[in-house]
Amino acid sequence: MIDLSKVALVLDIDGVIRDVAGSYRRALADTVEHFTHQAYRPTPQQIDDLKAEGVWNNDWEAAQELTRRYFATEGKGGEVVSYEAIVQFFQSRYRGDDPVHWNGYISQEPLIATPEYFQTLTTAKVAWGFFSGATQGSASYVLRRLEIQNPVLVAMEDAPGKPDPTGLFMAIARLESRFDKLDLVIYAGDTVADMITIQKAREIATNGQNFMAVGVIPPHVQDRQRQAYTDLLKAHGADLVLENILALTPEAIAQLLAETIRPII
Structure with a gap:
């Protein structure tokens, strides 16, 4: 050998x-849905398509970009969601509401x-x-x-x-x-x-x-x-x-x- x-x-x-289909990716979709006011939730294929571009490995940045693209498509290009807000909401779903014993999607x-x-x-x-x-x-x-x-x-x-x-x-x-x-x-x-x-x-x-x-x-x-x-x-x-x-x-x-x-x- x-x-x-x-x-x-x-x-x-x-x-x-x-x-991470039911954790990171779910939190990503939740985040986009939340910041587009429940108007748009990306599908798994749409998330894959974004990541296929090769530069959206960071899921927080991916969520912000999908949100930005939705607003641009809807003619609302001036509506911007801060990166900090994206991270905070994402982590509330992924880690949960217990900062010590994580009880969010990560636990599953x-x-x-x-x-x-x-x-x-x-x-x-x-x-x-x-x-x-x-x-x-x-x-x-x-x-x-x-x-x-x-x-x-x-x-x-x-x-x-x-x-x-x-x-x-x-x-x-x-x-x-x-x-x-x-x-x-x-x-x-x-x-x-x-x-x-x-x-x-x-x-x-x-x-x-x-x-x-x-x-x-x-x-x-x-x-x-x-x-x-x-x-x-x-x-x-x-x-x-x-x-x-x-x-x-x-x-x-x-x-x-x-x-x-x-x-x-």
Whole structure:
């Protein structure tokens, strides 16, 4: 079997290790509906279409943009909702009304990954960590549920939003502080912005590292839309698209390397 000790797997969180269709995305739709005075609630497809533009990874910014576009379409371009108001309302739905014991939509999120999955990566000597557009609080919440202690985590507050690769390089540096130099970095994400992040990382990397983009189809995508979503991720740089992150096992990583870029490690 190929030695995986020089491989790092960096994961997005939302749509990859947890299902946010009924939490983040629901809060996004609630927010747009609220600030358009119940006149417009974006559908899951409309949210996907916005995110397919590759620059709306931040759901607060996405909610503000969908609200702005609605007003522009209705000839009310002068009506502006502040970013602060968007964030406050969004968080009231997502986190809930208890600032200590969050009781909002986040408390109902189904997990996709499992503690056992990360243990298999560790056993295979794959370095792993997280680069996510989620807040530190939200990301830490789900990682605690997965029984992950002291993770390498770069979240919203730590770096510019994707597709800027700064946060990815930060995660790599933190992993290399715990392990030896990593020759190959696999980044797994579920959006166009995630795939573009890898393209930008390749453009500016100067230390000889290689990058691979793995797209993961998020749970909210319906069966009839999965091929189109796969094609979308591949069109923006995905080297591989999977139905579920659990399919990216150490054995699958080794097989992928054997078939594609084995000479680099």
